[in-house]
Amino acid sequence: MPEYQEIQVHTVPAYTVTIGAGVLKKCGQLLRKTVPVCHAAVVTDSVVGPLYLKTVTDSLKAAGYAVSTYAFSAGEERKNFATLSDILEFLAAERLTRTDCLIALGGGVVGDMAGFAAACYLRGIRYVQMPTTLLSAVDSSVGGKTAIDLKAGKNLAGAFLQPAAVLCDTACLASLPEDVFAGGAAEAVKTGVLCDESLFALFEKGTLAADPAEVIARCVAYKAGVVERDEREQGERKLLNLGHTVGHAIEKCSGYTIPHGYAVAAGIAVMARSAERLTWTDGPVAGRICGCLKRLGLPVSAAYSAGALAEAALADKKRAGDSITIVVPKKIGACELIKIPVAELLFVIESGLEE
DSSP states (O other): OOSSEEEEEOSSSOEEEEEETTTGGGHHHHHTTTSOSOEEEEEEETTTHHHHHHHHHHHHHHTTOEEEEEEEOOSGGGOSHHHHHHHHHHHHHTTOOTTSEEEEEESHHHHHHHHHHHHHGGGOOEEEEEEOSHHIIIIITSSOEEEEEETTEEEEEEEEOOOSEEEEEGGGGGGSOHHHHHHHHHHHHHHHHHHOHHHHHHHHHTOTTTOHHHHHHHHHHHHHHHHHHOTTOSSGGGGGGTTHHHHHHHHHHTTTOSOHHHHHHHHHHHHHHHHHHTTOSSSOOHHHHHHHHHHTTOOOSOSSOHHHHHHHHTTOTTEETTEEEEEEEEETTEEEEEEEEGGGHHHHHHHHHOO
């Protein structure tokens, strides 16, 4: 049996997602398969750095890479232009060239920041994702979406840039606080609702923590297929936004004090109840979805009014003119995109707020 699971993402260029325990200790050796020895700049944050930065830099140096490191203060509130500017200045000061590589070591915020910096610096250099949270492992590290937040809303400035490789060490999950692990579980549950009733059933049985590598691999394999077919989110890839229109609105209303995974969980629950009450589903779905989220310690409601959430959602990048596309669960394992007038969004959210 192979030491690690490998999933190919057939974009242009293609890359490999490597999943397994102990990946970070061998990251230098693994990286040499796709990225020739060069100057590697590792970007991380103040939480992840003390845990894993030395392991990564030691492995990279042993494999022959020259290494520079940069850490910024952890938190969604740092996902902004000021942090992006600091990273770009760091890359310039270290004199990285287009033959060099940037490495994102951390969760979703680090991956977004480092990825966007890689897309901007010298008009684009290679970067590698090394996700350390469940959320970044199952979702944000794969697919090439990079972004920062603006005052008007979440992820409103960014770029598409596929990584050169993704190295996912499942041993990192053991260091996650329970709430952070649960936040990542929300994105995994989302995948089950989207495409795989059997995967969703695993979460209902409570087996996520027992075999995270299998769950991550199944989530990544699904997302890889979607990204291959719709890299720039013109159609099918919009399905991956299940729960995110309301979820991003919850984050914004909270001043980003509610973590992304928790907001998405509540967003999925709101949309499931709304879709069921508006007869958009093929039968009952909300009970199973909300029950599963609750068992994982995730919220299924929002503490904000439908009006406040609808107003916040109007800045969402999924809006197009006077319409907005929402993702509706038809049944567990199948969702569809529905375009509605912006004026109807308030009613849709209102329909799903009450438990």
